[in-house]
Amino acid sequence: MTNAETNAESPAPRGTVLIADDERTLRMLMKRAVERDGYDSIDVSNGQDCLDRCQVQLPDLILLDAMMPKMGGFECCQRLKQQFGGNCPPILIITTLQDSDSIERAFEMGAEDFITKPIHWGVLRQRIRRLIEAHRATQALQRSLAREHQLSQKLSLQVLEERRLASQLELTNRQLESANSRLEALANLDGLTQIANRRAFDERLREQWQRSLRDKTCLSLLIADIDCFKPFNDTYGHQAGDDCLRRVAQVLSETICRPEDLVARYGGEEFVAVLPETASPGAVAVAQRSLEAVRRLQIPHATSQCGDRVTLSIGVASVVPDPNFTGDELLKCADRALYLAKTQGRDRLHVARETCLDDQLHDNLNDNNHNSSD
16 A cells, blocks of 8 residues: 555544643653544643744644643743734643632633643543634634625725625625624633633623612622532543533523523532622522522432532622622622531522621521521
């Protein structure tokens, strides 16, 4: 068989993955994993070499270790995003750091996703595939937008001369607006659960905070966390975990369904909700319905510490905004309330005292919740 025949029969690579990690053994394992899935791979041992390699050839995805000599993954990620802008391939940060500050920093530097060590190879392969597919779809949409924009400009120059071209221009503009709407929706949607993502939540919280500050109306936040989700994943597998996240997201969207409300996936197994013009009693009622709705799903969870089915814990915080208080502070109050719900036994809600104007109301709301969850 000739070389030409061999090349003709070999499938084209699915793309190129650049691996940057100073641990040679782990780097070789990742190289083998991506090549087994049909990708070409390039491997380097530090962030500076990663930057230099990208100057020569941009890969389809970058696996970037957070802690490396010469230049760490966070700095390298930031420089890649600054240098290549919209052409920068998706970046998956690999880290042994599991605290929220490190995860927040990865996203602030521009990373599309992260994975922690020790690496779950099945999860890594799925995330590589998902990120590459999403990046290619976005690039294709952007190319389409650029072509349509060029056509729009060309038509606008001739619109006064020919009436037919004016009609074509209007059609093209509608298509451009539709494409922009699709791109905006994609940017604000969580790929797994198909509900709003953290970016959409942050934007809605800012909008509703300003509106509530102006109108002097109460604003409530819920933070919900699936109880004992890591043991669930370990017991039933990540595919079952993803299905659990999708089902919980769907039932929360169906339960918290006013047009002005927003339910979003905040990250991992956490969900958040913005409830405009809603005081503590109303927010507690919504949270209680959400707890009950998830219980009714009857998703088995043999390794839960609070029963044999999947449950939620929810933190509730409500406030009438004033200039001395911020939306981020309200979010922290809800997060602390979630922590207390966890420490008090899970499968329950807790109302943040610091955002409840009436201490007696705060105690009654929490007492009623504990009685209903026991």
